[in-house]
Amino acid sequence: MRRNKQEPELKIVSHRGASGHRPEHTLASYELGARFGGDFMEIDLVATADGTLVARHEPEIGDTTDVAERPEFADRHATRTIDGREYTGWFVHDFTLDEIKTLRATERIPDVRPDNASHDGDYEIPTLQEIVDLAGRMTKELGRRVGIYPETKHPAYHTGLGLDLEPPLLAALLDNGLTGPEPELPVFLQSFESESLRRLVDAGLPRVFLMGTEEHWKPYLTPEGLAGVAEFAEAVGPAKDLVIPRDEDDTLSEPTSLVEDAHAAGLVVHPWTFRSENRFLPADLRSGGAPDDFGGFAAEYEAFFAAGVDGVFTDHSRHAFLAREIYLEGE
Structure with missing residues (x-):
């Protein structure tokens, strides 16, 4: 049976918005992700010095804003250790919201996505509230609910700074009617840190434990x-x-038991991150063109849909949407 087209079971999570088409974590990227068929706006949350939650990939913003070109902020250049890794640059938590709002977003991987880089300087750094407001507007305009999928980014690090991420996130969710079993818009809450998810239990919303490929994740698998x-x-x-x-030749192997085991534990599975450029695809799905040309992305989505995943994080929401349509029509 065909799934409900209004809110399909296979979720498309617009990873930092339509980040394959616009600089990530900008309102333009989030809007385009929704227009391209994304069910959720995925948001990495970090805190300003005055405790406002804004969307950036990391606390360090030298690679995603024009801060390095702003002489008035040269004295903010610093080196910090975050979760055991040393970073040098400029950090959101050293700026007030008013100061952050004077910066403009830049493309994080310009060599890979030069078309995105052509938009450098066009967009502000959005707050969580601005993204929630956008999700509401897109829901009304598109006639389907567009949800949010916020991640607490390095929450323990922020706690060490006296800038807990969870209380302002919970407050924003409550203020916008996004808590409990029937929120105004769909919401998933995500983090790589289990303690952060435990602190979000009062939201009454589904929580997503993110996991990487490093050795320390193996016990969870x-x-x-x-x-x-x-x-x-x-x-x-x-x-x-x-x-x-x-496999060793960089082609897709057989699925592991992770999806089956997670479902047996009552867990939904949303893997990350799908990207359509050749350089990110399995070797046998590359187009033969340049590394940054689009390859056979639909076949990769189909393999994961067939493996039983419940949704995907994607930089290219339109491609995921089309692949989902093709896959569901074939069921």
């Missing part, structure tokens, strides 16, 4: 580990290689 995750989350967001790894 067993049936027993996933059962433990189900004590503080309702979903997992694994790196996609944990669902379908690649």
